[in-house]
Amino acid sequence: MSSQLRHVxxxxxxIEEWIGFLVNNLxxxxxxxxxxxxxxxxxxxxIPETTVRTVKLKxxxxxxxxxxxxxxPSSNPEISHQMTPNSLGITHIALQVDFLDRTLESLSKNGYFPINPAAISQNGKAKVCYLRGPERVLFELVELIV
Incomplete structure (x- = not known):
């Protein structure tokens, strides 16, 4: 048996903030x-009598x-968006970007800043940083170094 990831x-x-974050910045x-x-x-x-707006972004x-x-029914407000990198469950979304510095510049204009400055990975093959996106969800942005 084989499988393929369909979506996350x-x-x-x-939702409008999320769409802007993913479309305009990434x-x-x-x-x-x-x-x-x-x-x-x-x-x-x-969940009975559900009405949900779904937006799929490629x-x-x-x-x-x-x-x-x-x-x-509306989303459960009791669920915390304060995930940390060592929390159980899905902790972050990793996205590969072409130019990390330009991406971070665009994100900063929209109020999204890295947790710490971007750094080169230990193997020297990637430039990486974490930042909090909409609703404080963690994103890992990775630029491959060729």
């Missing part, structure tokens, strides 16, 4: 933007991030 889904509160393209409701989606996720290699904004 992220439940968000401020080069994603908005592929699908729709409202889903009815028995299929409600049965699929096990990178240049067809990697997909799916943003989900629950209209009803």
């Amino acid at each position: 889904g992220i439940v968000v509160q401020n 080069g994603f393209e908005c592929w699908i933007d729709q409202i889903e409701s009815g028995s299929f989606v409600s049965n699929l996720i096990g 990178d240049r290699t067809s990697g997909v991030i799916e943003l989900l904004h629950f209209i009803s």
Whole structure:
């Protein structure tokens, strides 16, 4: 048996901020933007009477991030967005970028700053930094050094 990653889904509160972050700063393209409701989606996720806006964004290699904004019932506000790199579960999203310095410059104009300055990896093959994106989700940005 084999499998292939289809997409990564992220439940968000401020979907417009997320779209701007991914499209304007990181080069994603908005592929699908729709409202889903009815028995299929409600049965699929096990929450009755669900209405959710789903936005699928593609990178240049067809990697997909799916943003989900629950209209009803609304997202659970008790879930903490204070993940740290050593938290259990999914902790961050790693994205490869062409020019890390330019990407960070663009992000800083929009209020997103690295946790620490970018650094060269121990093997010397990548320039890397962490930053908090929308809703304080951690992103790892990586530029490969050729």
